[in-house]
Amino acid sequence: MTRVLFVDDEPRVVAGLARMVRTRHDWEVRLAHNGTQALEAAASAPLDAIVSDVRMPGLDGVALLSEMRRLHPAVARIVLTGHTERGAALRSVGVAHQWLAKPCGLAELVGAVQAACALQSRLHNREVREALGRVGSLPSPPAVVLELNALVEKEDADLDQVARLISSEQAMTAKVLQLVNSAFFGLAQPMLSIRQALGYLGLDLVRELTVTTGVFATAEGACPLAGGFVERLRAHSNAVAMVAAELTGQGPLRQAAYMAGLLHDIGWLVLLAQSPSKLRQLVQARERLGLQGDAAEREVLGAGHADVGAYLLSLWGLPSVVVEAVAYHHDLPVTAAPGDGLAAVVHRADLLAQVDGSGLDVVEHLADHGVGRADHGAGRAGQAGL
DSSP: OEEEEEEOSSHHHHHHHHHHHHTTSOEEEEEESSHHHHHHHHHHSOOSEEEEESOOSSSOHHHHHHHHHHHOTTSEEEEEEETTOHHHHHHTTTTOSEEEEESOOHHHHHHHHHHHHTTGGGOOOHHHHHHHHTOSOOEEOHHHHHHHHHHHTSTTOOHHHHHHHHTTOHHHHHHHHHHHTSGGGOOSSOOOOHHHHHHHHOHHHHHIIIIISOOSEEOTTTOGGGTTHHHHHHHHHHHHHHHHHHHHTTSTTHHHHHHHHHHTTHHHHHHHHHOHHHHHHHHHHHHHHOOOHHHHHHHHHSSOHHHHHHHHHHHTTOOHHHHHHHHHSSSSOTTOOGGGOHHHHHHHHHHHHHHTTOOOOHHHHHHHTTTTOGGGHHHHHHHTTO
């Protein structure tokens, strides 16, 4: 049963949402009329999701969700706000997983909550789920962030140039798709083109995200011993994206294949940003136990990096066709063919990238740069936050 807490300082609003849900879905629904009540409710019994208004007296929605991220990071956090309150919604970019617009219909509400909770069954490790729940942004290569800053600060900024840069980088792409596909913007169909997304959102919003909210963060300090890991992961992901797009031809799945290929290994960025100690344990598990690939990940995490990445993308409300491809791109036989579905396309593209030299053995790369190796000393590991 899905357990949801609705928070709004207008009693009729939360009562209406609760009544709407209870008539159609078997959810356990709780209500709170302010931030303090909401924190008390979250402390008293487990929750799967919280849906909160932004503008409330006292502890407002952004502050409330910040506290929820700190105290109950595994709970999905959804903002409820009016279309005219875009500024308030943007303030929540670092703490909210999804956004809903008032007045909110049943389909939008249920869809947001279900997407946020969809893959909990694939990720049994609560520690990892909590780490994922803390993610507000993911690390990008410093050079890419600097280039984006320079582009958007120009008065005559070129939308196509900005779109090409963002489309080449997993963390930025995921964040833009999270925003544009939220119910707050009310799109009739999922959007997977960054160029279209920026045309819809506007460059002013990208400027706000880049300059004001700082949501496009660099990888500096995330895990210094990882060397050029983020840059290499970006190169590998771009190679897989381009191959996946070519494997689908010019059909309707081409854009989805590109995005699924670009984002297929985003779980590694999550671990780099939130659980560097887990990366260290992966290296040690491979060396100590002789475990390879997915087996080492499941020994340490209770899940593979594909599960981690798909869980975050689902939590962020990205289109299910991409989430599923990310989740299952390793759960396929070597003989899987592109015609078997989008996950098979990404699976095959990943294999081809290994053959043409664009592959990336993450654990081997980390070991080569000292992550997890005992002979580098506890002092250096401690400095790296490992």
